[in-house]
Amino acid sequence: FFCLAALKARLPPVATMTRSGAAPRGPLVALCLALGQRPVAAAVSDARASLIRGVSYGPVPLKSIEGASQLPEDDWFCNEAVAMWGRAGRGDLRVIRSLGANFVRLYGNNPNNDHTNFLDEARFLGLSVAAGLSDYPYFQHPGSCKASSEYNCFSQVMPLYLMNLRNGFLTPEGEYHPALKYMNILNEPDLKMPATATTGDRDGPIQMVRAIISGFDAMLEAEKVAGVRGPLVNITATFSYAVCSACERFPDKPALGQIAALDDGMRNPEKYGYKPKNDITAAYVARFTHSFNTQNPATDLQVQFMNDYSATFPGMPVYIGEYHRVPANQTEDLDTILGIAEVHPLFLGISFFEYQVAYWKTGSEMDFGMFALGDYVVANLSYFSHDYKVWCLKPLDHPPSGMTKSDAVALAYGGSPVDPALLCQPNPLGVPLSQEGFLAVKAQRSPSQMALFMERVVSHMGAVFVNSAGLEDALASLSRKYVEQSNLDFSDLASYLGSGPGYLSFDPNARCIARRSVDPTAIAPAIDWACHKATSFSCAAIPAQCDNNTYRIADYIFSRYYRELGSAASPLEHCDFGGAAVYAPRQVYGAFTGSAACLPDVEALPTTSRSPDSSGGARGGGGGAPSSGGATSGGGA
DSSP states (O other): OHHHHHHHTTSTTTOOOOTTSSOOOOHHHHHHHHTTOOOOOOOOOHHHHTSEEEEEOOOOOOSSSTTGGGOSOOOTTSGGGHHHHSTTTTOHHHHHHHTTOOEEEOOOOOTTSOOHHHHHHHHHHTOEEEEEOOSIIIIISTTOHHHHSTTOOHHHHHHHHHHHIIIIIBOTTSBBOTTEEEEEEEESGGGTTTTTTTTSOTHHHHHHHHHHHHHHHHHHHHHHHHTOBSSOOEEEEEEOSOBOTTSSSOTTSBTHHHHHHHHHHHHOGGGGTOOOSSOHHHHHHHHBOEEEEEOSOHHHHIIIIIHHHHHHSTTOOEEEEEEOOTTSOHHHHHHHHHHHHHHOTTEEEEEESOSBOOGGGOGGGGGSOSEEEEEEEEEEEEETTEEEEEEEEEEOEEGGGTEEHHHHHHHHHTOOOOOGGGTSSOOTTTSOSSHHHHHHHHTTTOHHHHHHHHHHHHHHTTEEEOOOTTHHHHHHHHHHHHHHOTTOOHHHHHHHHHTOOTTEEEOTTOEEEEOTTSOHHHHHHHHHHHHHHOSSSOTTOOOTTTTTSHHHHHHHHHHHHHHHTGGGOOHHHHSOTTTTEEEEOHHHHTTSTTOGGGSTTOOOOOOOOOOTTTSSSSTTOTTOOOOOTTOOOOSOO
16 A cells, blocks of 8 residues: 555656656655556546545544543644654555545644644645634634624734744745645634624625635735745635525525625725735735535536636636535546536636544534544554544445445545555554564565565665666565565664665765654654763754754754764664654655755755645646655655
8 A cells, every 4th residue: 555655646647857857766666666566546637637636634533522522632734643644653644645636635723833744744745735724713712803803803813824834834945835735714614704604694794704804814914924935825715515695696506605705805805894904805816716615416516606606706716625425426426526627627626525534523424534443553642742542544335336435536536546454554664663663564474565664774774776677676576585584584684785785875965863753742852862962062052943843953963963973873773762763865854844954964955946836836726746855765754
């Protein structure tokens, strides 16, 4: 499975190119090719390949409603949740990418949390990200705009979005992270701001629109304060598919009344009781994409929505932020909805709802997830002083489709079927680099799993594979050898790879850095230990560009401590820090935002700017993959 994910992340149409113009082949790709692990993917047309093919992601780690009210947060794309989405944990982002998706839609968002790590991983895999503001500033706290400022949300949203920008949404250079494609002002405001916005009197739509346009204005102000430069992300507000009988226009059509009211408010804000600080009309025309959620069948969309939308809002793109008709044959329904998008230039695509069963919602809300939670614990999640088990995934059968839901999505998206046998056993990218980890992988009797483990060892030695005649055969033979021969152990593997076989090149620019697949709480003790041992540098003098992110702080400290050890240092022994570090070649740490600038004797890598028509800097990008920045290793860093 992970081989398929890695390969899919580098195949057209979303694969990026190296500066020389050749498609990159990283060590993981080489190993997978050697094992004959080529993706069995459905062919998709060029038109479908350019669409948003998303997955809505809100992976609450609970198997029932019990404990839901005690969840400390619902921000699942922060560093603290890496055990679920990271490559060394359950690998959710890799699963999503392997299905053929190019887009992941998110929900909760605590601006106090750093989100760089998630965005870096998404970018590496070729996934665009649609994040959103949480409900908190709108109605979830006593000083919300609903409770205290008559739906003028400027003062509540601006400082929070400014924190988002400073906690990973922007690179150290002040540009939007290349993976971030969309920002959602609010999900389903027509059901919340106020709850009677679609069914009450005329004040409801006015209050709803005031909340959205003031929030939009606040985001523009935050960008100005933060000094954002370079291409800008698209903005949206995702409505429900409710009929807005209270709306002035389209009072009998789903979603259209809300969109029409918002369009009017963006162009005539004073009519809705709001005086903007910024030119929201110009920003709306340049950057806005409409969106809505629906579980109606695909056959409804043309008559109920698209005909009127195309005639009324020419030039304004739209996508479906949550799409899933539960009782339908998914292969047919998804093919139909994507077929409609292929012929409508304004309709950018869909995000399938949803990734994991929402047990905590109970009832019919549990019918939407692609994956149930199994009984094997992949990892333990320490989430803001609360401990949870990260259960493995179990693909759910869907009789109307004649296959699992995830396979139906993969078929529609041009992805690869998920192998359930590989989901509920130790992850080669997460087990310890030791005899214990080696035996856990060897016991699976899978050459492809051993290949992943081998790649981790190679990467941790600061090496990369070199393309040469016979490479694929040699790697295939090697992985099978260490699975089948019972007398071989981890020391044999490490010794052989460390001897420098001809197909390995040891990178002189390799450095000891923080492992991005590790929770920040596991990195902090390692930082303290290294700081107490250090003699050639001071942990009190970390540069500002490195001192605002746990991983970059560790990059600065681990790399310098390792350098202190001189020629006696061994990557596997001295660049481990209890599993918090990896001795990584440049092509690995080059994928981590700001890392190179925090390492000794390494020039900062050139910044890869987002392409307006491939990663969301301009409207109508269609969910194409962001640039990979040159990193090609898949080794569990």
